Every structure is written in structure tokens, then in C-alpha cells.
Amino acid sequence: MKTWLSSLLLKRGLVLALLLLGVLINPCAAQPDWPNDEFQIKAAFLYKFAGYVEWPEGSPGPVDAPLTIGVLGADPIAEELMQIVQGRKIQSRGLAVRRLKAGDSLDDVAILFVGKGDATQLKPLRGALQARPVLVVTEEPAGLALGGMINFLPVDRNVRFEVSLDSVKKGGLRLSSRLLAVAQKVHGEGR
Template identity: 50%
Template sequence: MPIASHPVSLMRRLCSQAALLALVAAAGPAAADVGSERGIKAAFVSKFIGYVEFPGQAGAAPAPLVIGVVGADDIAAELSRIVGARGINGRAVSVKTLAAGGRLGAVDVLFVGLSEADRAERLLRQAAAEGILTITEFDRALRQGSVINFRIVDERVRFEVSLAAAEKAQLKLSSRLLSVAYYVDKGAR
């Protein structure tokens, strides 16, 4: 019996897809233009934050969170609309558009758009050293050090995760996030 038609494999796949849809749906009715790829990615980014423990966060009062976006002004605008005044998990959130080649500054999350793929490796290294959650949308991003990378699979937005990159940035990822990822790279641990 082929693995795709095996009842247990099929059930896991269906549960994973349902959890993925729930993750985006939990962003709320004012979330994103779910008809657009950019809107879906922005909704995911806003939800990922709730499934990550940042360095020094355990037991600390929730400080304001800063999302930096480079190479994707449309994602930055959508994220600003999504998080608005409500924040994420009780934390105030601001979204900053960063200049290509500029400094990261004080950001907690960095989204690197496709247009910056050729220059991303330096940003990803810097972000890892500073405990920043990195999210990208281009091929080979996990190998360059991204923690989360978007992919289009069967015309759907999916994401992959690098546990080694998360560990290097001292980020703790929830098992719930990992369970809905399209692919989890466990790396050399």
C-alpha cells in the first residue's frame, strides 16, 4: 500500500492541514486579505510570534515587540494593518520597514523579502547573533540561517522551520508550531 494512501498518513496530513488553517484563521476577521499570498504570509507572521519564546522572555513582563521588514513593503503594510492597536498576545507591536543594507536596530522579528534574497545571508547571521526570529520567502533560506521560510507547495502557502537556526538564535519554538510546518529541518544538533 503506498504511503500516501495509508490511513494513518492520510489522517496525519489532514490534521496538519486543519491545524495550519486554524493557525491562520486565529488571526481574526480583520487579519489579512486571505485571498492574497502576501496577506496570508502576513497573517502567518503575526501568528508565529505567539509560538516563539524569545531570549530573556521567560518570566519577564511582555515588552513591546518590533517587527522589521526588509524587501517587502507590502508585507510590512499588511502586518501593520493586522496587528494595529491590538498587538499580539498582550504585547504592543510595531512594524518598521528597514532599508536594504541598513542596520537591523532593535527588532525582535525580521522578515526578509524575496527581493533581498541575494543579500540575506549577512542579515540572517546578524539576526541570529542578536536573538532575532527570522522569516524569509526564498529558496535556500534555511541553509543561509533563516528560522522560518515560506514556500509555495501545490499552490498553497506553506512554511518550513530550521531547529538549528532557532537554537543558534536562542529561540524556543512551540511544538504546536512545528506540528503544522510543512518541513522541519532538525539540522546537525
């Protein structure tokens, strides 16, 4: 009886050792595949960016009006953002999300997110954006060159961002040094 039990324990111990060795060699095997929900991450970033922007005096709009984040061409991100901002405040202001289409007014928009593939819309908007302090966020490889101030970047299957200080300054905005410290890249001199 002892031999049978010893043999069983030895086999179980060997199987356990092999499983642990497999996990050490390939640590990902021990974890389920967690989907990197890019939409949720980008929406969370957009919400957080609002807390690190300093708008000029009197902007963006009346103090009792909500801070509006406009989303152009990225409905899944707009959906996520609507859930995130519900009931929350930034700088003692309520938050609102507005889905935009080409040609829509940007009058009440404090942050404009332009989705992938829609960055060509920035060129016609440049005139309207230059006269107003609007934080422009994109997700195109050349987003900053197209007029974006912050651009999302894929880095090792993670969402990161880069900043154009020159564009931020032209827009009359200031970004917190805490935000700049966590950016993947900061371009220009800006301040």
C-alpha cells in the same frame, strides 16, 4: 395547456440537471475564482508566529516596548502586516512593524522578514543576527540555507512554511510544538 407546461418544466429540469452534472464534474465551475492573496496570508502568518516564539530572558527588549517585526524588501507584506497588528497584542506586548532597507539597524527587531529576492541581504546580516535572538523568516527556495529559521513555501497554490530547528537553536529561540506541528517540513534536531 398541460402539455405546454409539462414541456417547459421538463426542459427546465433537464437544464438544471445538466448544470448540476457540470458542477459535479468540475466543482470549480460553481465557485468564482477567489484570488489567493499571498501578501495577506504571509502577513497573517508573521503576526501569528510571534505568539509561538519563546525568546530568552530579557529579549526582545523591555517588556513595555512593542514587539517589532522588521520587513526587508517586501512592502506589500509590510502594508498588510501594519493593518493586521494595529491595536493587537502578543504575549501582553504591543506590536510594531518597521520597513527596513539594507544597512538599517536591527536593534529593536524581534522578527525579521526578508522578502523574495532580498535573501542575499542575509549574508551580510549574519554577524548582527548571530549575537541577537531574532526570528528570521524568508520566502526564498533556499531561504533556510541562507540563514532563515522559517521559510515560506508554495504548496498546491497555498502558502506553507518549513522550519530549521538548528537555526532556531543557534538564535537562542524556542518554537512552540504547536507551530512545528503545522509546518510543512521541519529540518534538523534543534532542541
